[in-house]
Amino acid sequence: MRYSTFLPVLAASLAAAAPIEERATVEDYNPPPGGDVTILNYALTLEYLERKFYMEGLANYTQADFIAAGFPDPFYDNLKEIYFDEETHVSFLAGALGAAAVHEATYSFPSTDAASFVALSSVLEGVGVSAYLGAAAEIVDKSYLTVAGSILTVESRHSSYIRAALKESPFPKPFDTPLDFNQVFSLAAEFITGFAPGDPALPFMAFPPLTIQASQYPYTAGSSPVTFTHAYKNAMSAGLITSSTPVYAVFFSGLDTYYVLTRMTAGNSGDLKIDMIPAGMAGMLPPTGQVYVVLSTADGNSTKVSDENTISGVGILEVSPPGDRNIF
Numbered sequence: 001m002r003y004s005t006f007l008p009v010l011a012a013s014l015a016a017a018a019p020i021e022e023r024a025t026v027e028d029y030n031p032p033p034g035g036d037v038t039i040l041n042y043a044l045t046l047e048y049l050e051r052k053f054y055m056e057g058l059a060n061y062t063q064a065d066f067i068a069a070g071f072p073d074p075f076y077d078n079l080k081e082i083y084f085d086e087e088t089h090v091s092f093l094a095g096a097l098g099a100a101a102v103h104e105a106t107y108s109f110p111s112t113d114a115a116s117f118v119a120l121s122s123v124l125e126g127v128g129v130s131a132y133l134g135a136a137a138e139i140v141d142k143s144y145l146t147v148a149g150s151i152l153t154v155e156s157r158h159s160s161y162i163r164a165a166l167k168e169s170p171f172p173k174p175f176d177t178p179l180d181f182n183q184v185f186s187l188a189a190e191f192i193t194g195f196a197p198g199d200p201a202l203p204f205m206a207f208p209p210l211t212i213q214a215s216q217y218p219y220t221a222g223s224s225p226v227t228f229t230h231a232y233k234n235a236m237s238a239g240l241i242t243s244s245t246p247v248y249a250v251f252f253s254g255l256d257t258y259y260v261l262t263r264m265t266a267g268n269s270g271d272l273k274i275d276m277i278p279a280g281m282a283g284m285l286p287p288t289g290q291v292y293v294v295l296s297t298a299d300g301n302s303t304k305v306s307d308e309n310t311i312s313g314v315g316i317l318e319v320s321p322p323g324d325r326n327i328f
Helices: 012-017 036-060 065-070 075-100 114-138 142-165 183-190 232-236
Strands: 020-022 192-194 225-226 249-255 258-263 273-275 287-298 308-319
Touching: 012 020, 012 258, 036 075, 036 114, 036 142, 036 183, 065 075, 065 114, 114 142, 114 183, 114 287, 114 308, 183 287, 225 308
Parallel strands: none
Antiparallel strands: 020 258, 225 273, 249 258, 249 287, 287 308
């Protein structure tokens, strides 16, 4: 997973970025097999992941490590509070499911120091918010919906706190971003090394992974290019596209979806590239904060992005708005 950082331009080059659509719900949502039990086990799997992440981080890095990384003295204690919240979420969901509860998987996290741990924490908390937000519409039992909403608001507080500690906007857009089950599962699968023996498999699939080439500059809406490493070559090898298939980078930010036609880079690397992260147009805000991206054969006009036409993803970028908007 990469976690890193279009001013409106009315030039002809921006035409490839159109259209921008506003979505009230995630397009692919249908209740999964197993209904509410499956959704609760999906949530439990994510809570297990977060609990393990904080358990390991608090064991591996000391209060002094976080202070040396530039975080204030109370930060370590507040991470303990976040860990307690995740532990409580696990206990509640596992208790509600009883014998139907899945067991904890095994995980591997790429953080190597206190700073990278906090950066990854921000990503995971943002994904947690998107997961609960996206799944909420498919919960049938309204008592479960209330509980899921209660967990969602706490995860959102975690996300805002961590983002502020990283000197990022705690609330970059007026709306948070819903993701569907397969999109979230694709992100979680990057950290899961194995599931508990005997547990039924969750009925979700992970898309082929999407690698975003590292950038030495922060990502900014309206100006920053993005390169997707080997994306064309990988999709061709997997038979997901032909040489004449247009491929679009589809960005999700808040309730907005942005389509940008990609192009192949020079050489034989098989990379795909866009020249600018899209900007808001016609009253639409630019993508900002934790922004998700997939590659798809949907163009946003004749077809909308869906799980069926997604060829790789999900990637994550931290995107700043056009111009300066520093609240710190």
